[in-house]
Amino acid sequence: MHAAGRPGKIEIVPTKPLTTQRDLSLAYSPGVAAPCLEIQRDPSTAYDYTSKGNIVAIISNGTAVLGLGDLGALAGKPVMEGKAVLFKRFADVDGIDLEVDTKDAEAFINCVKLLGPSFGGINLEDIKAPECFIIEQRLRELMDIPVFHDDQHGTAIVSAAGLINALHLTGRDIKDVKMVVNGAGAASIACIELVKAMGLPHENAILCDTKGVIWQGRTEGMNQWKSAHAVRTKARTLEEAMKGADVFFGLSVKGAVTPDMVRSMAAKPIIFAMANPDPEITPEDVKAVRGDAIIATGRSDYPNQVNNVLGFPYIFRGALDVRARTINEQMKIAAAEALAELAREDVPDEVDRAYAGRRLRYGPEYIMPVPFDPRLIVEVSAAVAQAAMDSGVARKPIIDMAEYKRQLSSRLDPTTAWLQSLFEQVKANPRRIVFAEGEEERTIRAAVAFRDNGYGTPILIGRDDQVRETMRSLGITDEDGLEIHNARLSTKNQAYTDMIYRRLQRNGFLRRDVQRMVNQGRNVFGACMVAAGDADGMVTGITRRFPECFGDVTRVIDVEHDKVAIGYSIVVSRHGTVFLADTSVNETPTSTELALIAKQMVHNARQMGHDPRVAFLSFSNFGSREMDRTTRIRDAIRLLADEGVDFEFDGEMQADMALDYELLKSTYPFCRLTGPANILIMPGLHSAHIASRLMQRLGGVTVIGPVIDGLQKPVQVVQMGATVSDLVSHAALAAYHSLER
Numbered sequence: 054m055h056a057a058g059r060p061g062k063i064e065i066v067p068t069k070p071l072t073t074q075r076d077l078s079l080a081y082s083p084g085v086a087a088p089c090l091e092i093q094r095d096p097s098t099a100y101d102y103t104s105k106g107n108i109v110a111i112i113s114n115g116t117a118v119l120g121l122g123d124l125g126a127l128a129g130k131p132v133m134e135g136k137a138v139l140f141k142r143f144a145d146v147d148g149i150d151l152e153v154d155t156k157d158a159e160a161f162i163n164c165v166k167l168l169g170p171s172f173g174g175i176n177l178e179d180i181k182a183p184e185c186f187i188i189e190q191r192l193r194e195l196m197d198i199p200v201f202h203d204d205q206h207g208t209a210i211v212s213a214a215g216l217i218n219a220l221h222l223t224g225r226d227i228k229d230v231k232m233v234v235n236g237a238g239a240a241s242i243a244c245i246e247l248v249k250a251m252g253l254p255h256e257n258a259i260l261c262d263t264k265g266v267i268w269q270g271r272t273e274g275m276n277q278w279k280s281a282h283a284v285r286t287k288a289r290t291l292e293e294a295m296k297g298a299d300v301f302f303g304l305s306v307k308g309a310v311t312p313d314m315v316r317s318m319a320a321k322p323i324i325f326a327m328a329n330p331d332p333e334i335t336p337e338d339v340k341a342v343r344g345d346a347i348i349a350t351g352r353s354d355y356p357n358q359v360n361n362v363l364g365f366p367y368i369f370r371g372a373l374d375v376r377a378r379t380i381n382e383q384m385k386i387a388a389a390e391a392l393a394e395l396a397r398e399d400v401p402d403e404v405d406r407a408y409a410g411r412r413l414r415y416g417p418e419y420i421m422p423v424p425f426d427p428r429l430i431v432e433v434s435a436a437v438a439q440a441a442m443d444s445g446v447a448r449k450p451i452i453d454m455a456e457y458k459r460q461l462s463s464r465l466d467p468t469t470a471w472l473q474s475l476f477e478q479v480k481a482n483p484r485r486i487v488f489a490e491g492e493e494e495r496t497i498r499a500a501v502a503f504r505d506n507g508y509g510t511p512i513l514i515g516r517d518d519q520v521r522e523t524m525r526s527l528g529i530t531d532e533d534g535l536e537i538h539n540a541r542l543s544t545k546n547q548a549y550t551d552m553i554y555r556r557l558q559r560n561g562f563l564r565r566d567v568q569r570m571v572n573q574g575r576n577v578f579g580a581c582m583v584a585a586g587d588a589d590g591m592v593t594g595i596t597r598r599f600p601e602c603f604g605d606v607t608r609v610i611d612v613e614h615d616k617v618a619i620g621y622s623i624v625v626s627r628h629g630t631v632f633l634a635d636t637s638v639n640e641t642p643t644s645t646e647l648a649l650i651a652k653q654m655v656h657n658a659r660q661m662g663h664d665p666r667v668a669f670l671s672f673s674n675f676g677s678r679e680m681d682r683t684t685r686i687r688d689a690i691r692l693l694a695d696e697g698v699d700f701e702f703d704g705e706m707q708a709d710m711a712l713d714y715e716l717l718k719s720t721y722p723f724c725r726l727t728g729p730a731n732i733l734i735m736p737g738l739h740s741a742h743i744a745s746r747l748m749q750r751l752g753g754v755t756v757i758g759p760v761i762d763g764l765q766k767p768v769q770v771v772q773m774g775a776t777v778s779d780l781v782s783h784a785a786l787a788a789y790h791s792l793e794r
C-alpha cells in the first residue's frame with residue numbers, strides 16, 4: 054500500500070487557482086508582497102493570509118518509533134506520514150512530517166524553534182525518553198504555539214479516559230487501586246503522572262523498565278523522571294510487582310507480560326497492553342487465563358483501542374481553532390473527560406454499522422469510543438477549545454459554541470465513514486457473490502481478495518480446468534472457501550433454463566435459445582443463481598461492454614417496482630461528496646423517470662449519511678434558454694413539487710450554479726436549495742457519462758461507481774478497465790445491497 058501509485062501517503066494540494074498569468078501574479082510575485090507586508094506589520098495576520106493556522110508539524114528524530122525502538126529519522130517517516138493522514142482524516146488538520154536527523158537534544162530544540170513561524174502547532178512524535186522530556190519542556194518555553202509530545206500526553210489522555218471508565222465498570226475508587234506500569238519512557242511517565250494527578254496515591258503505583266522495578270534506592274539505569282516515581286517495595290521484577298495488582302499499563306514492548314503474571318493479578322484486573330504494533334500480551338492470552346479482565350490494546354483490530362489517535366487530531370483541532378498559545382493541563386483533562394463521557398453515551402447507528410459484529414455499548418468490551426465515531430471531532434475538539442478559553446490561553450475565542458460544533462461536524466465527509474461501515478457490515482454478514490467472468494485473471498484475484506478479506510464466498514463462473522489453470526499461473530493454490538461453477542455442467546442448468554424460458558417465451562425466444570443463453574452466457578447463468586436465491590449478488594463487466602452485460606442481467610432480473618434501473622457515480626472531492634445520476638442506463642430519461650431517479654438518489658444519499666439537496670442540471674438556468682430539452686426537466690421538477698416530497702430540489706440549472714452556492718444565491722435568490730447541491734440529476738446519459746469519465750480522468754477527485762441501482766436483486770457491472778480492487782469493492786457493494794433487502 055505504501056509504495057502503490059504515488060509513493061507514500063501524503064501530497065500537498067493548492068487551495069488557490071494557478072492557471073493564468075493573473076493567478077500567478079496574485080499568488081506569487083508581485084501580489085504576494087501585500088500579505089508579506091501585512092504580516093510584517095501585524096504577525097497575527099499570518100493566520101489570515103497563510104496556512105499557518107491549520108498546519109501542524111509532526112516532528113520526530115526516530116529514536117522511539119512505535120515500540121520498534123531507535124530506527125533513525127528516515128525510517129520513522131512512514132509513521133509520521135501516517136500521523137499526517139490521521140490528522141487530515143479525523144480532524145481536517147493539515148499535518149506535515151519533518152524528520153530531524155539528530156539525537157542531540159540541543160540541536161533538535163534549535164531546529165524546531167527556528168521552524169516555528171511556519172506552523173500553528175508542533176506535534177512531537179516518537180522521540181525517546183529522557184531526551185523527549187527536555188525537548189518538550191524547552192520548546193514549550195521557547196515557542197508561542199502549542200507544543201505537544203503526543204506519545205506522552207496524547208497517550209496519557211486517552212489511557213486516562215479508558216481508565217476512568219474501567220474503574221467505573223469494576224466499581225473501583227482510584228484512591229484504592231494498585232497499579233503497575235511497564236516501561237518508564239515517554240508514554241509511561243506521562244501516563245503515570247496523569248493517573249496520579251487524578252488521585253492515585255504515589256505509593257500505589259510501581260513503575261518498571263528493562264531493569265525491573267524502579268524501587269527507592271535503585272541506581273542502575275535511572276534518571277530524574279524515573280526517580281520521581283520510585284517507591285518503597287520488596288518487588289524487584291515485573292512478575293513480583295504484578296501480584297495482586299488491579300491495573301496494568303504496558304507501554305514497553307511486545308510480549309513483555311506472561312499469562313502467569315496476568316493470572317496473579319487481583320479480581321477483575323484492568324490490563325491496557327498498549328505497545329505498538331504488538332501489545333505486551335494479546336487479548337486472547339489474557340482471556341485464556343482471566344475471563345474477568347478488562348483488556349485494551351493500541352490496535353484497531355481488537356475491542357477497546359487505547360491509542361493516541363483518539364486524542365491528538367481533536368486536541369490540535371480545538372487548540373488551532375482558538376489559536377491557543379499552548380496545550381495546558383486543563384485542555385488535556387477536558388479531552389480525557391470528553392472521551393470517557395462519549396463512551397458512556399448511546400452510539401449513533403452509523404457508528405454501530407461501521408463496527409458491525411461488535412457490540413458498541415458501554416461495558417468491558419467498549420470503554421473507549423471507536424476511532425470512526427464522527428462525534429469525536431465535535432465533542433473532544435469543542436471541549437478542548439472551551440478549556441483553552443476558560444484557562445485564558447485562547448487568542449481567538451469562539452463566540453457561538455453551537456455554531457462551532459456544527460462547523461466541526463461538517464469537516465468530516467460521511468462518505469468515508471459509510472464506506473468503512475459497508476465493508477464492516479459485509480464482514481460481519483458474509484455473502485455468496487457471483488464473479489461471473491470466472492476465467493479472467495483479474496476476476497480470480499478479486500475473488501480471492503474478497504474471500505481473504507472475510508466478505509464471503511466468491512462463486513467463479515467458468516470451466517473448472519480453465520479457472521484452475523489460471524489460478525495455478527497466479528500461484529493461487531488455496532481453493533478453500535471459493536466455488537467454481539461450470540454453467541453447462543451445473544445441476545441447476547435445467548431449472549434456470551425453465552425459469553428464463555417462462556420469462557422470455559413470449560418475447561420471441563425458443564427454449565433452445567434460452568438453453569444456449571444459460572449454457573454459454575456467464576452473466577445470464579450468474580444472474581440466474583442470484584434470481585433463484587443460490588447466490589446473494591453478482592459482479593461482472595470486465596470482458597464485455599456495459600450495455601451487453603446489463604442486457605444479460607435484465608433478461609433475468611426485473612427492475613424494482615416504482616424505480617428506474619440506473620447507474621450512479623459517487624464523486625468524492627476535498628469539498629465533499631456529490632452524487633451523479635444516471636450515468637449508465639437511460640439515454641434520455643422522461644420527466645417521470647427523472648423524478649424517480651431523484652427520489653432513488655435521495656434515498657441512497659441518506660443511506661450514506663448525507664443531507665440531500667438535488668439539482669436538475671442542464672445548459673440553462675431556470676428557463677434562461679427555452680428548448681425542448683429543458684421542458685422534460687422542468688416537468689420533472691413540477692412532478693416532485695406536486696408530490697410534496699420531503700427533500701430539497703430545484704433546477705434546471707448549470708453545474709457551476711449547483712455547486713457554487715454563493716453564486717446561485719446571489720444570481721437566483723428564489724432558488725429553494727439551502728446549500729450547494731450534492732445530488733446532480735443529469736439531463737441525459739451522454740452528459741452524465743461524459744461528466745463522470747472526465748472527472749475520473751482529470752483527477753483531483755475519487756469517483757466510485759457507476760453503482761447499479763433499481764434492480765430487484767443486487768448486481769454490479771464494473772467498467773471494462775476495472776482493477777482488482779474495483780471488482781472487490783463492487784462485489785462488496787452487491788453484498789451490502791443484499792443485506793439491505
Ligand SMILES: NC(=O)C1=CN([C@@H]2O[C@H](COP(=O)(O)OP(=O)(O)OC[C@H]3O[C@@H](n4cnc5c(N)ncnc54)[C@H](OP(=O)(O)O)[C@@H]3O)[C@@H](O)[C@H]2O)C=CC1
Binds near residue numbers: 121205329
Ligand atoms: N497505544 C498508544 O497510543 C501508544 C503506545 N505507545 C507504545 O509505548 C511503547 C513505548 O513508547 P515510548 O514511551 O514512546 O518509548 P521510550 O523509548 O520513550 O520508552 C520505552 C520504555 O520502555 C522500556 N522497555 C523496553 N523494553 C522493556 C521491557 N522488556 N520491559 C520493561 N520495560 C521495557 C524502556 O526501558 P529503559 O528505560 O530501561 O530503556 C523505556 O523506559 C511503544 O511500544 C509505543 O508503541 C507509545 C505511545 C502511544
Ligand SMILES: CC(=O)C(=O)O
Binds near residue numbers: 120328329351360362
Ligand atoms: C501510537 C503511537 O504514537 C505509538 O505507538 O508510538
Ligand SMILES: [Mg+2]
Binds near residue numbers: 119178179203204
Ligand atoms: Mg508515537
